[in-house]
Amino acid sequence: xxxxxxxxLLSTFIASFAGCASVNxxxxxxxxxxxxxxxxxxxxxxxxxxxxCQLEYGADFARHRxxxxxxxxxxxxxxxxxxxxxxxxxxxxxIQKELPNFTCQIYGARSGVDAGSVxxxxxxxxxxxxxFGDQEQIRYRWTPDRWSRVGD
Numbered sequence: 001x002x003x004x005x006x007x008x009l010l011s012t013f014i015a016s017f018a019g020c021a022s023v024n025x026x027x028x029x030x031x032x033x034x035x036x037x038x039x040x041x042x043x044x045x046x047x048x049x050x051x052x053c054q055l056e057y058g059a060d061f062a063r064h065r066x067x068x069x070x071x072x073x074x075x076x077x078x079x080x081x082x083x084x085x086x087x088x089x090x091x092x093x094x095i096q097k098e099l100p101n102f103t104c105q106i107y108g109a110r111s112g113v114d115a116g117s118v119x120x121x122x123x124x125x126x127x128x129x130x131x132f133g134d135q136e137q138i139r140y141r142w143t144p145d146r147w148s149r150v151g152d
Contacts (some may be wrong), residue, residue, distance in 0.1 A: 028112035030082055031087050034131055037145055038086035038107060040069065040118070053084065064117065067124030068129075083109040089128070098142065100129045100137065 030036045040053035041063075055066040084106040092101035102120040107113060120128055129137035 028085075028107065030085070035086050037089060038104075038128075039109065039130075040057075040084040040086065043084065053118070055086075055120065055128065066127040067122070071118045071122050084115055085109045089120070089132070092121075096140075097136045098136075098140070100125045102128055102132060110132060 034057075034132050037057050037059060038055050041056050043051055043053040046053055050069050050070065052068060055069050056063045057066055085108075087105040087107055089102045089104040092103045094101055099122065102125055103117050104120055105117050106115045108115055126137050126140075
């Protein structure tokens, strides 16, 4: 009887400390598609407030670079994170009607810490718009302007 009681006390003691053994928080769940496949990689920190990254799309075995994005004026919490996961993107106001702009929320891929947002513009935003299914970007084909004098 005493052995059974000691065994119960020991198992209760071990069970109460079982949760304390894990020091790392559980990993942050991946966002829904297509954001699951969007990440910022090959990030270079210039000083403490400028970060230059490559926006990539695809799974680990087949990643395609969409272009470069920069973020300035914000200190990033983890300089050790050289890869960020895109959590969501929203359309930003357009300066030129033809070219989309996106503001994307990001977080550290390893740490899961919120890293703010980046503005995606130019050719990178055009390629991102195609991924999001923007019909204007999918249908667009460059054609020379018939009134242009370039090349005459």
